[in-house]
Amino acid sequence: MTIKDIARLSGYSLGTVSRVLNNHPDVSEAARKHIMQVVKEQGFEPNANARHLKMRQPRAIAVLVKGSQNMLFSDILERVQAKVSQSGEELFVDYLDEDSNEVEQAVRIYRQRRPKGFMFLGGDLEFFRRYFSELSVPSVLLTNNAAELGFGNLSSFATDDERAAEEAIDYLYENGHRQLGIIGGNLSVDQISFRRLKGIYRSVQKNGMEFDRMLQYEPCRYSMEEGYEAAKRLIDKNSGLTAIFALGDVIALGAMRAITDMGLSVPYDISVMGFDGIASTQYSIPRLTTIRQDTEQLADKGVRTLLESISYELPPVHEYVGFELIKRESVKAL
Amino acid sequence: MTIKDIARLSGYSLGTVSRVLNNHPDVSEAARKHIMQVVKEQGFEPNANARHLKMRQPRAIAVLVKGSQNMLFSDILERVQAKVSQSGEELFVDYLDEDSNEVEQAVRIYRQRRPKGFMFLGGDLEFFRRYFSELSVPSVLLTNNAAELGFGNLSSFATDDERAAEEAIDYLYENGHRQLGIIGGNLSVDQISFRRLKGIYRSVQKNGMEFDRMLQYEPCRYSMEEGYEAAKRLIDKNSGLTAIFALGDVIALGAMRAITDMGLSVPYDISVMGFDGIASTQYSIPRLTTIRQDTEQLADKGVRTLLESISYELPPVHEYVGFELIKRESVKAL
DNA sequence: CTGAAAGCGCTTACAG
DNA sequence: CTGAAAGCGCTTACAG
Numbered sequence: 232m233t234i235k236d237i238a239r240l241s242g243y244s245l246g247t248v249s250r251v252l253n254n255h256p257d258v259s260e261a262a263r264k265h266i267m268q269v270v271k272e273q274g275f276e277p278n279a280n281a282r283h284l285k286m287r288q289p290r291a292i293a294v295l296v297k298g299s300q301n302m303l304f305s306d307i308l309e310r311v312q313a314k315v316s317q318s319g320e321e322l323f324v325d326y327l328d329e330d331s332n333e334v335e336q337a338v339r340i341y342r343q344r345r346p347k348g349f350m351f352l353g354g355d356l357e358f359f360r361r362y363f364s365e366l367s368v369p370s371v372l373l374t375n376n377a378a379e380l381g382f383g384n385l386s387s388f389a390t391d392d393e394r395a396a397e398e399a400i401d402y403l404y405e406n407g408h409r410q411l412g413i414i415g416g417n418l419s420v421d422q423i424s425f426r427r428l429k430g431i432y433r434s435v436q437k438n439g440m441e442f443d444r445m446l447q448y449e450p451c452r453y454s455m456e457e458g459y460e461a462a463k464r465l466i467d468k469n470s471g472l473t474a475i476f477a478l479g480d481v482i483a484l485g486a487m488r489a490i491t492d493m494g495l496s497v498p499y500d501i502s503v504m505g506f507d508g509i510a511s512t513q514y515s516i517p518r519l520t521t522i523r524q525d526t527e528q529l530a531d532k533g534v535r536t537l538l539e540s541i542s543y544e545l546p547p548v549h550e551y552v553g554f555e556l557i558k559r560e561s562v563k564a565l
Numbered sequence: 566m567t568i569k570d571i572a573r574l575s576g577y578s579l580g581t582v583s584r585v586l587n588n589h590p591d592v593s594e595a596a597r598k599h600i601m602q603v604v605k606e607q608g609f610e611p612n613a614n615a616r617h618l619k620m621r622q623p624r625a626i627a628v629l630v631k632g633s634q635n636m637l638f639s640d641i642l643e644r645v646q647a648k649v650s651q652s653g654e655e656l657f658v659d660y661l662d663e664d665s666n667e668v669e670q671a672v673r674i675y676r677q678r679r680p681k682g683f684m685f686l687g688g689d690l691e692f693f694r695r696y697f698s699e700l701s702v703p704s705v706l707l708t709n710n711a712a713e714l715g716f717g718n719l720s721s722f723a724t725d726d727e728r729a730a731e732e733a734i735d736y737l738y739e740n741g742h743r744q745l746g747i748i749g750g751n752l753s754v755d756q757i758s759f760r761r762l763k764g765i766y767r768s769v770q771k772n773g774m775e776f777d778r779m780l781q782y783e784p785c786r787y788s789m790e791e792g793y794e795a796a797k798r799l800i801d802k803n804s805g806l807t808a809i810f811a812l813g814d815v816i817a818l819g820a821m822r823a824i825t826d827m828g829l830s831v832p833y834d835i836s837v838m839g840f841d842g843i844a845s846t847q848y849s850i851p852r853l854t855t856i857r858q859d860t861e862q863l864a865d866k867g868v869r870t871l872l873e874s875i876s877y878e879l880p881p882v883h884e885y886v887g888f889e890l891i892k893r894e895s896v897k898a899l
Numbered sequence: 900c901t902g903a904a905a906g907c908g909c910t911t912a913c914a915g
Numbered sequence: 916c917t918g919a920a921a922g923c924g925c926t927t928a929c930a931g
Contacts, residue, residue, distance in 0.1 A: 232676075233908055244918045249910055259916055274699075276676030280618040281908035284923050299643045300844075302634075309633045312660060324658050326646060342566075342610030365608075455848045488848040510634075514789045514822040516850045567924055578902045583926055593900055615924035618907050 232275050241269045252277055279321075283345070291321040292537065293346040295333045297353035299326040301453065302481070302509040303524065304352045307373060310530035311350065318538060329452065330355075334362040341366055348541045350533060356380065356422050369540035371533045374524070375423055378549035386540065388532045390524045391551040392423055396430030397437075398556055399476055399504055399522055404438045407565030408474040408502060410447075411440070414461040414486060415478030417450045424450075424478050427506065431476070447472075451482060458485025466493060472501060473565060480505040480512050483519055487561065498563035508557060517560035528552040566609050575603045586611055613655075617679070625655040626871065627680040629667045631687035633660040635787065636815070636843040637858065638686045641707060644864035645684065652872060663786065668696040675700055682875045684867060690714065690756050703874035705867045708858070709757055712883035720874065722866045724858045725885040726757055730764030731771075732890055733810055733838055733856055738772045741899030742808040742836060744781075745774070748795040748820060749812030751784045758784075758812050761840065765810070781806075785816060792819025800827060806835060807899060814839035814846050817853055821895065832897035842891060851894035862886040 234252070238245045243262055250258045251266045269275075283291075292315060296304050308324070315322050323346060327333055335358070337349050349370040359372070359380055370385050377387040403411060413431060416424020435442045446469045451461035458477060462485065466472060475490075477483035483505030487497045497503050497517055505512060508523025529552055539545055568586070572579045577596055584592045585600045603609075617625075626649060630638050642658070649656050657680060661667055669692070671683050683704040693706070693714055704719050711721040737745060747765060750758020769776045780803045785795035792811060796819065800806060809824075811817035817839030821831045831837050831851055839846060842857025863886055873879055 234910095235908075245909085246911080246919075247917060250917090253910075255911095257916060262916080274672075274676070276673060278618070278679065278908055279677040280614045280679070281923090282910075284612070284614040284618055284925085285908080285910045286923085299639055299646070300636075305633050305639065309660070312633070324660075326643070326658070338608075339610060342608070343613040345612070345614070455845060459848065484845070485848055488850060488852075491850055511789060511818070511845065514793065514819055516822060516825055518822075568926095569924080579925085580903075580927080581901060584901090587926075589927095591900060596900080612924055615907090616926075618909085619924080619926045620907085 232273055234275075234277060237266065237269055237273065237275055240273070241266045291323045291344065291346045292348045292350060292541075293323045293325065293337070293340050293344070294350045294352065295337055295340075295354075296324065296326050297331075297333055297351075298329045298453070301329075301353070302511070303374070303479075303507045303526070306509065306526045307352055307530050307533075310527060311352075311534055314530060314534040315538075318534075320538070332358045332362070334358040334366070337370075338362060338365045341368065348537050350537055359385070369537060371537045373529050373533050376549055376551070383547060384540070386536050386547040387549045388529050388536070388552055389550075390522075390529075390554045392426040393430035393433070395506070395522045395554045395556075396427035396476075396478075397434045398430075399506065400431050400434035401438070402520075402556060402558075403474045403476065403502065403504060403562065404434065404440065406474075406502070406562060409440055410469075410471045410473045411435075411442070412447050412449070412462075412465045412469065412472040412475040413478070414449045414458060414465055414475060415451055415453065415482040417452075427478050453479045453481055455481050455485035455488070458482030459489045460485075462486035462489035463493070466490070466495075466501075474502040474504065474562065476504045476506075478506055480507040480509045480519060480521055483521070483561075484511070484515055487515065487517075487519070498561050502562040504562055508555070512557075512559070515561075520559045520562040521557055523555045523557050525552045525554060566607055568609075568611060571600065571603055571607065571609055574607070575600045625657045625678065625680045626682045626684060626875075627657045627659065627671065627674050627678070628684045628686065629671055629674075629688075630658065630660050631665075631667055631685075632663045632787070635663075635687070636845070637708070637813075637841045637860070640843065640860045641686055641864050641867075644861060645686075645868055648864060648868040649872075652868075654872070666692045666696070668692040668700070671704075672696060672699045675702065682871050684871055693719070703871060705871045707863050707867050710883055710885070717881060718874070720870050720881040721883045722863050722870070722886055723884075724856075724863075724888045726760040727764035727767070729840070729856045729888045729890075730761035730810075730812075731768045732764075733840070734765050734768035735772070736854075736890060736892075737808045737810065737836065737838060737896065738768065738774065740808075740836070740896060743774055744803075744805045744807045745769075745776070746781050746783070746796075746799045746803065746806040746809040747812070748783045748792060748799055748809060749785055749787065749816040751786075761812050787813045787815055789815050789819035789822070792816030793823045794819075796820035796823035797827070800824070800829075800835075808836035808838065808896065810838045810840075812840055814841040814843045814853060814855055817855070817895075818845070818849055821849065821851075821853070832895050836896040838896055842889070846891075846893075849895075854893045854896040855891055857889045857891050859886045859888060 372387040449461040449465040451457035505521035512519035706721040710723045783795040783799040785791035839855035846853035
């Protein structure tokens with residue numbers, strides 16, 4: 232079933248059928264009606280490959296997601312999908328490992344499929360610095376700020392990780408905690424955890440606290456499993472801790488389990504705080520105190536900006552969206 | 566940059582370049598080497614639209630996932646992706662709402678993109694019965710058994726939900742529980758929960774227990790939030806329960822939170838058991854006793870069967886993969 | 900082993 | 916308002 236069959240069946244020419252299918256104005260009402268009816272009857276849908284080949288400006292927007300198990304990203308993706316499909320665009324979703332090169336992958340996808348825009352859920356600025364110049368279509372990076380890169384076709388929306396982490400530590404400080412442990416991330420590689428660490432230092436200094444990186448920090452990846460192990464290592468080498476700030480909720484969830492397994496209680500022996508605000512933190516026992524990233528804003532601004540910069544020539548924008556410190560049960564006042 | 570440019574740059578014809586790109590055997594070593602070098606230099610990738618348009622037998626496999634927040638499906642998807650990309654195939658992933666019609670969506674995708682196979686993560690047999698005949702490419706349904714439908718191009722791999730649920734209840738019975746509550750699913754619509762319910766009834770009868778559907782069952786969707794509410798409703802109307810079996814882990818996690826909020830303890834006042842075996846059940850407090858579905862087997866058999874039936878004409882296969890009852894902390898012996 | 904040519908299913912100036 | 920025709924970037928018989 233091709234457009235040719237529809238032409239034959241309707242008695243009109245190829246061109247007219249195509250015009251009807253593409254909602255061109257210069258076609259008679261009679262033709263439109265008749266052709267649409269045949270299209271319905273046959274359940275015909277134009278072949279996307281042929282269409283894109285011809286149109287040179289394809290409909291699809293590609294989304295690259297770093298980590299398929301990342302609940303924060305699934306949350307954002309779900310919203311992005313709703314908004315994009317509402318605007319009639321097509322979405323092409325691709326998942327990558329947490330530490331693979333999303334920009335190289337985007338370049339590959341660009342050459343193969345010519346999407347008209349890219350949305351990155353998570354991204355490493357180093358990869359962007361090195362490879363992004365090969366990408367000429369409008370793009371948006373979510374959850375990481377790319378202002379310093381200065382690319383003309385790359386916008387970004389993120390949480391102000393530094394300020395958010397600073398507030399987290401301030402909150403712990405206000406609640407009487409002086410011996411803090413930090414788990415998660417990897418300062419040398421990952422800018423996001425680096426920024427959060429920076430905010431942590433700022434609060435530590437501002438409040439006149441001590442911070443011994445050897446004794447109070449354990450890096451780990453963003454998973455419950457690694458959060459569990461990191462918390463154990465940290466507590467093993469530093470038994471004086473009264474609170475642990477995890478750089479991600481899943482890390483925090485793993486840490487709470489580890490603390491419990493060590494015969495300690497959250498929050499009576501050790502308080503725990505997370506970062507992200509994923510749904511399950513509301514149902515954990517105890518409920519997790521965390522910094523909620525505004526996934527709705529992130530998705531909304533991201534999609535709007537991407538769509539706009541596909542339609543018009545616009546300068547890139549780099550914005551922080553609000554975050555919220557959610558006080559729940561996992562932090563105790565000393 | 567098209568294949569034409571590569572032809573010009575390398576001094577060979579279009580056809581030869583194409584042959585090199587597609588690894589055809591009948592091309593000289595010299596030509597292959599030279600052309601590949603030019604391709605490398607230019608970072609050229611053939612346009613997928615043109616290729617698929619011409620080849621009529623496209624590379625892509627489409628995966629339809631019901632529910633983007635479903636951790637069981639993300640787990641399976643991650644494995645499916647690894648296996649498929651390892652075999653050099655392309656993957657097209659599309660997410661749907663939990664209750665939207667995946668088969669209609671597949672028909673739409675088929676007409677637009679002509680994938681050479683479909684993989685369904687989750688699926689409603691009613692939708693398959695009504696619409697699947699419009700799909701003529703090899704397909705595999707995961708986590709639900711489609712044997713009764715008898716389609717020649719649809720295989721399926723699933724957990725034997727009935728037996729698994731029966732074992733779950735047996736286990737609760739062996740541990741002294743007689744007053745059971747069940748939450749989750751919706752017998753009238755959803756076959757999977759219907760099968761689990763069937764297994765539950767079987768165990769109940771076999772063990773000579775009582776079961777009053779009004780007082781011992783609360784349907785709900787697969788989310789922590791609904792699990793939370795369902796558990797509350799159930800306990801409110803029936804205070805004698807000693808154990809709750811949730812038809813999904815996320816439901817169970819929500820239920821544990823609800824029980825705790827009611828001032829009760831898991832497992833000392835009420836035992837809780839889940840279904841699925843998602844990773845976070847290992848880190849919840851208490852750790853959740855559950856039925857683990859074998860996502861590795863599901864993904865492996867699913868991908869292998871799909872790939873094979875794309876290459877050869879094979880009769881469909883419908884198999885159950887093993888499951889495992891994981892005994893953890895949320896169930897107490899009475 | 901290689902080139903010239905047809906054709907995949909569409910869209911869109913160009914005439915009329 | 917409509918049709919005939921060119922062409923998007925590829926692949927693959929068909930000759931040689």
